[in-house]
Amino acid sequence: xxxxxxxxxxxxxxxxxxxxxxxxxxxxxxxxxxxxxxxxxxxxxxxxxxxxxxxxxxxxxxxxxxxxxxxxxxxxxxxxxxxxxxxxxxxxxxxxxxxxxxxxxxxxxxxxxxxxxxxxxxxxxxxxxxxxxxxxxxxxxxxxxxxxxxxxxxxxxxxxxxxxxxxxxxxxxxxxxxxxxxxxxxxxxxxxxxxxxxxxxxxxxxxxxxxxxxxxxxxxxxxxxxxxxxxxxxxxxxxxxxxxxxxxxxxxxxxxxxxxxxxxxxxxxxxxxxxxxxxxxxxxxxxxxxxxxxxxxxxxxxxxxxxxxxxxxxxxxxxxxxxxxxxxxxxxxxxxxxxxxxxxxxxxxxxxxxxxxxxxxxxxxxxxxxxxxxxxxxxxxxxxxxxxxxxxxxxxxxxxxxxxxxxxxxxxxxxxxxxxxxxxxxxxxxxxxxxxxxxxxxxxxxxxxxxxxxxxxxxxxxxxxxxxxxxxxxxxxxxxxxxxxxxxxxxxxxxxxxxxxxxxxxxxxxxxxxxxxxxxxxxxxxxxxxxxxxxxxxxxxxxxxxxxxxxxxxxxxxxxxxxxxxxxxxxxxxxxxxxxxxxxxxxxxxxxxxxxxxxxxxxxxxxxxxxxxxxxxxxxxxxxxxxxxxxxxxxxxxxxxxxxxxxxxxxxxxxxxxxxxxxxxxxxxxxxxxxxxxxxxxxxxxxxxxxxxxxxxxxxxxxxxxxxxxxxxxxxxxxxxxxxxxxxxxxxxxxxxxxxxxxxxxxxxxxxxxxxxxxxxxxxxxxxxxxxxxxxxxxxxxxxxxxxxxxxxxxxxxxxxxxxxxxxxxxxxx
Amino acid sequence: xxxxxxxxxxxxxxxxxxxxxxxxxxxxxxxxxxxxxxxxxxxxxxxxxxxxxxxxxxxxxxxxxxxxxxxxxxxxxxxxxxxxxxxxxxxxxxxxxxxxxxxxxxxxxxxxxxxxxxx
Numbered sequence: 017x018x019x020x021x022x023x024x025x026x027x028x029x030x031x032x033x034x035x036x037x038x039x040x041x042x043x044x045x046x047x048x049x050x051x052x053x054x055x056x057x058x059x060x061x062x063x064x065x066x067x068x069x070x071x072x073x074x075x076x077x078x079x080x081x082x083x084x085x086x087x088x089x090x091x092x093x094x095x096x097x098x099x100x101x102x103x104x105x106x107x108x109x110x111x112x113x114x115x116x117x118x119x120x121x122x123x124x125x126x127x128x129x130x131x132x133x134x135x136x137x138x139x140x141x142x143x144x145x146x147x148x149x150x151x152x153x154x155x156x157x158x159x160x161x162x163x164x165x166x167x168x169x170x171x172x173x174x175x176x177x178x179x180x181x182x183x184x185x186x187x188x189x190x191x192x193x194x195x196x197x198x199x200x201x202x203x204x205x206x207x208x209x210x211x212x213x214x215x216x217x218x219x220x221x222x223x224x225x226x227x228x229x230x231x232x233x234x235x236x237x238x239x240x241x242x243x244x245x246x247x248x249x250x251x252x253x254x255x256x257x258x259x260x261x262x263x264x265x266x267x268x269x270x271x272x273x274x275x276x277x278x279x280x281x282x283x284x285x286x287x288x289x290x291x292x293x294x295x296x297x298x299x300x301x302x303x304x305x306x307x308x309x310x311x312x313x314x315x316x317x318x319x320x321x322x323x324x325x326x327x328x329x330x331x332x333x334x335x336x337x338x339x340x341x342x343x344x345x346x347x348x349x350x351x352x353x354x355x356x357x358x359x360x361x362x363x364x365x366x367x368x369x370x371x372x373x374x375x376x377x378x379x380x381x382x383x384x385x386x387x388x389x390x391x392x393x394x395x396x397x398x399x400x401x402x403x404x405x406x407x408x409x410x411x412x413x414x415x416x417x418x419x420x421x422x423x424x425x426x427x428x429x430x431x432x433x434x435x436x437x438x439x440x441x442x443x444x445x446x447x448x449x450x451x452x453x454x455x456x457x458x459x460x461x462x463x464x465x466x467x468x469x470x471x472x473x474x475x476x477x478x479x480x481x482x483x484x485x486x487x488x489x490x491x492x493x494x495x496x497x498x499x500x501x502x503x504x505x506x507x508x509x510x511x512x513x514x515x516x517x518x519x520x521x522x523x524x525x526x527x528x529x530x531x532x533x534x535x536x537x538x539x540x541x542x543x544x545x546x547x548x549x550x551x552x553x554x555x556x557x558x559x560x561x562x563x564x565x566x567x568x569x570x571x572x573x574x575x576x577x578x579x580x581x582x583x584x585x586x587x588x589x590x591x592x593x594x595x596x597x598x599x600x601x602x603x604x605x606x607x608x609x610x611x612x613x614x615x616x617x618x619x620x621x622x623x624x625x626x627x628x629x630x631x632x633x634x635x636x637x638x639x640x641x642x643x644x645x646x647x648x649x650x651x652x653x654x655x656x657x658x659x660x661x662x663x664x665x666x667x668x669x670x671x672x673x674x675x676x677x678x679x680x681x682x683x684x685x686x687x688x689x690x691x692x693x694x695x696x697x698x699x700x701x702x703x704x705x706x707x708x709x710x711x712x713x714x715x716x717x718x719x720x721x722x723x724x725x726x727x728x729x730x731x732x733x734x735x736x737x738x739x740x741x742x743x744x745x746x747x748x749x750x751x752x753x754x755x756x757x758x759x760x761x762x763x764x765x766x767x768x769x770x771x772x773x774x775x776x777x778x779x780x781x782x783x784x785x786x787x788x789x790x791x792x793x794x795x796x797x798x799x800x801x802x803x804x805x806x807x808x809x810x811x812x813x814x815x816x817x818x819x820x821x822x823x824x825x826x827x828x829x830x
Numbered sequence: 831x832x833x834x835x836x837x838x839x840x841x842x843x844x845x846x847x848x849x850x851x852x853x854x855x856x857x858x859x860x861x862x863x864x865x866x867x868x869x870x871x872x873x874x875x876x877x878x879x880x881x882x883x884x885x886x887x888x889x890x891x892x893x894x895x896x897x898x899x900x901x902x903x904x905x906x907x908x909x910x911x912x913x914x915x916x917x918x919x920x921x922x923x924x925x926x927x928x929x930x931x932x933x934x935x936x937x938x939x940x941x942x943x944x945x946x947x948x949x
Contacts, residue, residue, distance in 0.1 A: 022939035029932040033854045036929065046908075049929060052922040053853035054889035055845075058905055059922070062897035187852065192901070196908075736907035787901035 039198040042134045042404070047198045056188040058195055061787040067821040077104055077176050078827030084109060085809065087818040090782040090790040093330040093809045100173045102333050103347045105825055107177025110327055111204070114344035114784040115181065116191035117323040119201055120731055122208040122345060125215035126151050127400060132199050134403040146398040147412050147426060149419040150218065153444045154210040160446045161206070167451050171206045174347035178204035191785060193732065212345040213450070217443040219318070220363045220475035223289035225556075226371050227281035228660030230506040234278045235655045238502075244662045244670055245505075247543045247557050253566040255478060255492060256527045256545045257534060264525045266550040269518035271500035277507050279373065279435070282658045284422050289556045294753055295362035295760075296584070297480040298538030298565060299488040301531065306574040309769040310482040313580040314351055314360025315760040317753050320728040322738060322792060324780025326350075326762050331457065332811050338457040339774065339808050341762050344784075348453040351764065353774060353808075356460045356484045358766040364476030364492050365541045366555040368442035370503075370517070372417045372510030376436060381423075384415055385511040391416065417510055418444055438510055440517055442495055447473040462487045462530065469493045470523060478539035484768045490537045491528040492544045495520040499552040521551050536569040538562075540751075559665040560590040560749040577773060580765045585801035586751040592636050593624040595668045599639070602692040603699055612703050626747040628721035631706070633747060637723065638702035640664055646694050647671070647679050654683045665749065720745065727757050728779050728795060730786070737786045742779075744799035752801075763803065775803035833877060836867040840881025840930060856882045856926060857933035864937030871938045878934020879927040887923030894919060 034040070036049030051057045067086065075082075080097035082105045087093065092109045096102035111118065123129050127145030129138045145151075161168050182201050194200060233241045297314040305311055318325060326341035331349060340352015351360050375385045376393070383390040394414040399407050413420040417438040424435070448471035455468035465481045469491055472479075476494025481487070497504070497517045508515040527544050529537055542562035544553055568583055600620050608616065615635060622632040648661040661679075662670065671677040671691055681688050709718040716722050721743045730737035746754030753759065759779065767773040779798040783790040797804070807818050840863045847855035860878035868874040894902055894915055902915035913921065 018939065018942050022936070022943055025932065025936045025939050029857065029929075029936045032932055033857050033929060036925065037852075037854060048925050049853050052886070052890075052918075052925050053848075053856075054886055054893055054922060055848040056853050057922075058901065059890050059893045062893055062899040062901045064897050734908065736904040786904055787897070787899040789898050 046196070050198070051195050058192050058787075060188040061192040061195075061785055063783075063785065063788045065789065069821065069823055071822070072824045072826065074828055075104070075108060075177075075180055075825045076828050077180065078825060080827070082825040084823045084825065085819045086821040086823070087807050088820055089328070089793065089804060090820075091328045091330070091807070093332070093807070093819075095332045095809075095811055097333065099333055100169065102331055103170050103173035104177040104180075106329065106331060106342070106347055107174035107179075107204075108181050108825070109177075110329075110342070110344050111178040111181035113782055114323055114327055115178075115185075115201060116193045117731060117784050118178070118204070118208075118212070118345040120193070121215060122211045125211040125218075126154070127398070130403060130408070131401040132197050132403060139400065139402075139408060142400050143398075143408075143410055143426060144421070146400065146410060147419055147421045148218070148222070148439060148441070149412070149414075149444055150211070150214060151398075152396065152419075153441075154207055154214045156444065156446050157210040157214060157449075158207050160448055161210070161450060164448070164451070167448065167454060168206075170347050170454055171209055171450065174209065175204050175206050192787060209346050209450075212343060214443060216343065217449075217475040220477075221368050221443060222441070223287050224369050224371070225288050225660045226505065226507055227284055227286065228658050230277045230279060230281065231655065231657040232659045232661070233506055235651075235657075235659065241505075244666065247553075247555075252542055252557075252559055252562050254543050254545050255490060255537070255539045256529050256549070257532050257537075258546045260529070260545070260548070262525075262527075262545070262549055264550065266521075266525065267498070268551065269498060269500050270514070271503070272512065272514040275502065275506075275509075277509075279507060280657055281435075281437070281507070284437070286421075289365075290758070294365070294541035294558050294561065296538070296540045296561060296565060296751060296753075297360040297362050297478065297490075298536060298569060298580075298583075299480050299482045299490070300536040300569060300572075300575050300580075301482075301488045302486050304535045304569075304573060304575050305767070306576050307767060307769055309484075309767050310486060310488055311575060311577060311580055311765065311767045312353075312358040312360060312480060312482045312488075313584060313763075313765045314362075314480065315584050315763045316351065316361060316363075317759055318761040320726075320757055320759050320761060320779055322728050322730045322780055322786075323784030324761070324778055324794075326778050326780070328776070328778075328782060328806075330807075330809060332809070334811055336458045337808070337811060339772070339806055340764075341776075341778070346450070346453075348450070348457050350453060351762065352457075353766045353768070353772050354457070354459070355772065355808075356768070357456075357465060357481065358768055358772070358774075359456055359459075359465065359479060359481045360764065361477040361479055362539045363541055364478055364494055364496075364544070364555070365557055366476050366494075366496055366544075366553060367504055368474060368476060368494075368497060370440045370497075371507045372415070372438045372440060372515065373507055374415055374417075374420055374436040374438050374510040381413060381436075386416070387511070387513040415510065417516070437507065442476075442497060442520075443474040445473065445495070447471070447495075449473070461485060462489055465489065466491070466528075478544075480537065480539065482766075482768055487531060488537055489528070489530045490539060492526050492539075493523070494526070495523065496526070496551070497521070499554070501552055502554075503552065505554055525551070534570065538565050538569060540565055556663075558749075559669075561751050561753065564588055564590050564751050577765050577767050577775060581763075581775065581801070581803055583751065584760070584763050584765070585745075587626040587745040587747075589624045589626050589633065589636070589747060589750050591665055591668065591749045592622075592633075595672055596620075596622070596624070596636065598672045599695055599699075602695045604692055604696040607696050608700070612700055615703050615706075616699070625745070626720060626750050626752075627745045628719065628724075628743050630720050631718055633720040634709075634718045634723040635702055635706055637720075637747065638705040639699055640668075642698035642701050642705070643695065646682065646698050647677070650683045651679055720747075724754070725756060726754055726759065726799070728792070729757055739792055739795055742795060742799050760798075763798070764806075765803070772806075772808050774806040774808060776806050777803050832867060832869075833873050836863055836874065836877040837881045837884070839863040839867060840877055840934070841885045844882055844885050844930075854929075856885070857929050860930040860933035861937030861940070864934040865941050868934075868938045868941050871935060874938040875931050875935045878937075879931035881934075882930030883923040883927030886926030887919055890919035890922045891916075
């Protein structure tokens, strides 16, 4: 009897411990014992000052001694005796602060999130990643690096450093996310670094609205499409100053005589290109600055996340030293400066992703039609591991265009009939972006910069540059497909060789400007040139920020670093300033009640600043949103398919400047609405939206900061590790393009004098640990438009005041 | 008196074992304490419960007091009822105490197995 009791108790207790020791079933989402234990669990992630590290560490693989100074924001300044040690230490130090993020992002990039999260939506995300060929693209990139020992060495050293950290990790020091989701880090590989860079390329070039544009063109015709969607070339300042001649001999491929894309693609869930949010960079030459030295500014805008996308770092050997932001998971600095040069990037926003309708010749889909022949289909089997065991198998069919992303086995509707769409993406081609970063880090002058860029293919970026010697330059750099006019704006015919990509525009034909007479250059995702450039430059462009920046830089003289910081935080809404007076003038006053009249007067008196405490920007935003919906949504409904429509700027431009715009009429009513009627109705509903906002948000006042609700979300989307309701201004189409979860992911201003005078800030912190004081310490200063001085330390000089902690790393064999 | 000793033994053993072993070593500590100092099943169970509860609850509170971080509050947002940091420390103690209680009962049952052979 006693024996039975003991056995029963023993089994029960071990069962209890087993249950609390791991996530045994999705319905029990926490390994409570393991997670809560104060001596190993999450409590150990609560850091006192985040500087309690050993002063000396043995690091297997180091050839010499490495000194790492951490400054007051925990930015590591690495001083190594040679490059191998430098990149090894970068890997080690970065992994120490950002390991979970590095691995999670590469798991997401390679479609492996289902291994750690059990959720059908996550499985669908993983499938889309696999089907867009992300892993294959990273493998192709790695093969290219493996041909070049010079750069392979850099990747190897970094990977070694990351793995040295992973091997040294005990459970109690695991990042909290591992403990929460109950899994362990796996070894880092060079492939993961390539995956991360490919994911970045995809984030910037992977969106597409080709399906919706195809619908639009089919319903309204090619002429109408061109009229509404073509980039406005006459009123915006392009990246290359207007009137610049292009001494190039272009070879543009011939267009097919007929091109009538059609089809129904509404059910395909594919992300759109980022709307009006975007990045800025500019450079002014010494002739326009107070100091006489050139100044460079860059604020790349991206989805804001925690842990932050960027990791600040200084990398030094006796030969060279560079400071800037790096991508956790990749060696080198991506945006930054050294003693002699500074550089930054914005997205080129050109269309480098197209879709092809594929005709398979047989039901087994082993061949497809192309150029009057049958061509073989390649198959790649993707095995997606599932949390809790088992796996999901997916077969991806490859044509010479690329993977057949959407087909009968992967779409949300089966009733549509046969539909097979393959993706052609510039990012899938062999590339060597890591070479560019490595060489830019060491660049001394303009020709080094130009040489570095020759291997950066995708994502296409506007690389801006200044040198201590006084040069200012910008290059729209990347490999852009050489298209006939209109190619790839709609779904292409995969069987017609004339629809194939006919190679890339030679990189030496990419637009480039050096020391223009105006004394400044800039980019803000606007169109790259005026119509003199002989190649097709279709893409998604900015029409507002470019005008504000151009006007500011043109009028400014004796420019200081502070002036450039102010411009990065400029909240002036060019779009509202241009269109609002016309919109208000068309309001039908007879239909407005007193409250609405009062609001219309306030909007008329508004200074067009999107400041956080104002209400006018919120009302304008509601009005514009309602107006866009009123103009376009009925057209989609009546057409029965999701139509793409021109962005708000193009729409307002067409309706108010060019007019009359026939789409203003609501097709669902008997009468024909005029623009004035639609403006009045949408204004009235915008005033209602302001009231509703307060009602729905517990009386929260509809100020711009509350309506915009700027937030920085943790990668897991857990609110507990995120920050929202951040008090800051800005909007899409405003230089400070801060919109909801989008905004300046890094603001940097560098003046290259005797010593670099550099300033920067990002909405996050150096540590990825939510239990560290350095997790989000940058958010508040970022929101207020403040900057930190970036300490560019000299090799071998004694430590400065800003240093809080110094760590020595040494190899095992002295 | 012996009972208080038993509670202290659970705490000391659990704390020491946790320096080298994972969290579940608290179960072994509670069981061992009952084996060594037990006698009454209720007292042993209570000693296991209290010993691990106190160790974990005050361990968590100490870390909370020393740290400059609000992580415990954030973790509270993930738990049912969204407790504050003190609540999370209390839940921590309870989870530990639960394991301690059953482990001690188990140790007591084992002790009685050996006792049964005696006259």
